[in-house]
Amino acid sequence: MLQKVVRSTIIDAPIERVWAVLRDFNSHDQWHAVVDTSRIEGRDRSDQVGCIRSFTLKDGQRIREQLLTLDDREHKSTYCIVEASVPLQRYVATVTLKPVTDGDRTFWHWESSFATPPGRERELRERVAQDVYEAGFDNLRRHLAGGGDLRVPGASQAPMPRALPLPSRCVSVANYGDAAQLRPQDGQAPAPAPGEVRIRQRAIGVNFIDVYLRRGWIAPMLAPGGTPGMEAAGSVIDVGEGVHGFLAGDRVAYIGPQPGAYCSVRSVPAAWVVRLPAAVEDASAAAVLLKGLTADCLLRDLGRVRVGTRLLVHAAAGGVGLLLCAWARSLGAHVIGTVSSEEKARVAREHGCEQVVVGRDPRFADAVRRHWPEGAEVIVDGLGEAAREENFAALARCGHWISLGQASGALQPISPDWLVQKSTTFSRPVVFDFVATPEALTERAERLWAALADGRVKLPPIERWSLDAAARAHERLESRATIGALVLVT
Amino acid sequence: MVRVYVSSVIDASADNVWSRIRDFNALPLWHPAIADSRIENNEPSDRVGCIRHFHTRDGGMIRERLLALSDYDFSCTYEILESPLGVSDYVATLKLTPVTDGVRCFAEWSAEFECAEGREAELTQTIGGVFQGGFEALKRHFGRR
Numbered sequence: 001m002l003q004k005v006v007r008s009t010i011i012d013a014p015i016e017r018v019w020a021v022l023r024d025f026n027s028h029d030q031w032h033a034v035v036d037t038s039r040i041e042g043r044d045r046s047d048q049v050g051c052i053r054s055f056t057l058k059d060g061q062r063i064r065e066q067l068l069t070l071d072d073r074e075h076k077s078t079y080c081i082v083e084a085s086v087p088l089q090r091y092v093a094t095v096t097l098k099p100v101t102d103g104d105r106t107f108w109h110w111e112s113s114f115a116t117p118p119g120r121e122r123e124l125r126e127r128v129a130q131d132v133y134e135a136g137f138d139n140l141r142r143h144l145a146g147g148g149d150l151r152v153p154g155a156s157q158a159p160m161p162r163a164l165p166l167p168s169r170c171v172s173v174a175n176y177g178d179a180a181q182l183r184p185q186d187g188q189a190p191a192p193a194p195g196e197v198r199i200r201q202r203a204i205g206v207n208f209i210d211v212y213l214r215r216g217w218i219a220p221m222l223a224p225g226g227t228p229g230m231e232a233a234g235s236v237i238d239v240g241e242g243v244h245g246f247l248a249g250d251r252v253a254y255i256g257p258q259p260g261a262y263c264s265v266r267s268v269p270a271a272w273v274v275r276l277p278a279a280v281e282d283a284s285a286a287a288v289l290l291k292g293l294t295a296d297c298l299l300r301d302l303g304r305v306r307v308g309t310r311l312l313v314h315a316a317a318g319g320v321g322l323l324l325c326a327w328a329r330s331l332g333a334h335v336i337g338t339v340s341s342e343e344k345a346r347v348a349r350e351h352g353c354e355q356v357v358v359g360r361d362p363r364f365a366d367a368v369r370r371h372w373p374e375g376a377e378v379i380v381d382g383l384g385e386a387a388r389e390e391n392f393a394a395l396a397r398c399g400h401w402i403s404l405g406q407a408s409g410a411l412q413p414i415s416p417d418w419l420v421q422k423s424t425t426f427s428r429p430v431v432f433d434f435v436a437t438p439e440a441l442t443e444r445a446e447r448l449w450a451a452l453a454d455g456r457v458k459l460p461p462i463e464r465w466s467l468d469a470a471a472r473a474h475e476r477l478e479s480r481a482t483i484g485a486l487v488l489v490t
Numbered sequence: 491m492v493r494v495y496v497s498s499v500i501d502a503s504a505d506n507v508w509s510r511i512r513d514f515n516a517l518p519l520w521h522p523a524i525a526d527s528r529i530e531n532n533e534p535s536d537r538v539g540c541i542r543h544f545h546t547r548d549g550g551m552i553r554e555r556l557l558a559l560s561d562y563d564f565s566c567t568y569e570i571l572e573s574p575l576g577v578s579d580y581v582a583t584l585k586l587t588p589v590t591d592g593v594r595c596f597a598e599w600s601a602e603f604e605c606a607e608g609r610e611a612e613l614t615q616t617i618g619g620v621f622q623g624g625f626e627a628l629k630r631h632f633g634r635r
């Protein structure tokens with residue numbers, strides 16, 4: 001009677017990565033602990049259907065197996081034993097992978113049927129199930145976690161340094177003040193603590209909050225000597241205990257509520273981190289992650305922007321502004337933007353802004369009212385106190401005023417009696433509260449990647465500076481001369 | 491032919507999850523997007539060929555015929571007879587596979603259909619969203635993710 005063995009598991013890695021290892025019929029000696037040596041007989045390639053591999057196992061047994069089926073579409077491979085010193089007869093096995101689309105993981109199913117000498121059925125079933133399949137699951141997991149599949153064959157097989165501090169170039173704020181207070185220096189990134197992911201950062205997003213931190217405007221978040229920066233993109237070096245879903249080599253990006261991103265290597269909580277689609281480059285991710293998630297919260301949660309909504313966007317040619325214009329238009333909204341120069345007006349229009357008010361002093365309410373006599377239903381305001389009265393004049397009845405920044409100075413307290421004049425609602429959001437769980441973060445990030453992929457949102461122009469030139473990048477951002485997003489690269 | 495594929499891992503045995511979803515008339519009991527359901531002509535809900543008639547929470551009416559039911563494979567295949575989606579030749583399969591290490595199962599929900607040109611992406615997203623919504627509800631029901 002034929003014996004049947006089935007074992008299956010979930011591997012925390014995308015299917016492409018698992019399949020790249022398993023489809024190679026000659027790879028087992030690199031990752032499976034029971035296999036000592038493996039070679040392909042004759043001159044066949046290791047992915048050639050019909051080829052035969054010859055194994056020597058660690059316990060001295062020898063097995064020759066033939067590849068019967070290799071299916072890259074179904075991620076499936078079937079093979080049989082041709083000759084073996086173990087008493088497995090008519091052994092045919094199939095490995096099948098399927099994507100777990102919810103979480104970008106892999107379901108791995110391994111099954112076989114075979115005959116055995118009488119009386120040895122149970123013993124051999126258990127050996128195949130445990131020593132080959134279950135041990136294989138664990139061994140491959142370890143192989144991927146150590147980045148074993150990413151090493152070039154023939155290159156040094158020394159494992160990557162793990163759990164050791166790594167050198168990290170780091171920019172810190174010497175004292176609260178102007179951009180010259182940003183000083184690069186050499187430091188170390190300690191090994192990831194439990195729950196953390198250590199990332200080789202290749203691009204770091206520059207945001208207005210970094211400037212506020214440097215000036216000491218949000219002192220509880222950053223003391224002098226601290227490192228600013230809320231977001232970056234790069235690849236995983238290693239992960240701390242208890243982290244699932246990220247492996248060495250994975251391309252990732254993060255945003256987090258604690259500053260410290262202006263450096264080349266950093267450990268952050270895994271809950272801040274999202275995977276990057278292949279189509280999104282590191283610099284693009286660092287340019288749009290925090291800004292795009294902010295736009296997503298503003299449009300969906302706070303502004304409830306839909307077909308016909310009248311939206312006024314200040315600093316429409318800035319990083320957040322351009323994303324807001326394009327995304328709001330794709331939702332069917334009408335958009336008026338304010339900018340400080342004709343050059344910026346042109347870029348804002350390219351990103352979907354229908355009407356642009358150009359000027360350095362905040363006089364825009366009349367212009368808004370000319371286009372929309374009833375006023376704007378939603379205002380995204382980065383201007384602050386100096387534009388307070390103009391914003392209120394431009395706002396429609398029952399309108400919503402979102403205060404995102406305070407470029408012209410901190411808003412004085414808003415009184416309920418003032419809001420009641422027009423039944424105005426007012427909000428002062430911080431994006432981190434909207435992505436406080438991994439589920440919320442992933443959902444919003446996936447919406448952003450999808451909007452970029454299908455063109456609803458265009459990448460803003462990106463201005464790149466080296467990490468050591470962070471001070472110059474801040475000067476540029478504060479000069480209000482930049483268009484789009486600023487990124488530091490390492 | 492447009493194809494939608496959604497898969498997930500649920501922290502309960504395939505047997506256990508199957509007992510919640512195998513009843514062709516039980517969608518409203520476990521899928522948050524479905525408001526009500528009945529089987530036409532008083533047929534038993536596990537008779538292959540029976541038709542379920544149900545409403546989604548947004549008011550859409552859908553009729554689907556059970557084409558295959560396998561307690562051995564933990565799978566169920568059905569086609570749409572009538573719906574507001576604008577799809578034709580729509581056949582879907584919901585299937586569970588045990589994961590042998592740990593008490594959990596691998597759940598797959600896939601569909602193939604034809605539709606008007608240009609609507610593929612929108613329909614893929616809508617239908618995939620309904621499938622994922624079902625899995626999210628099962629994951630919540632059966633405990634931690």
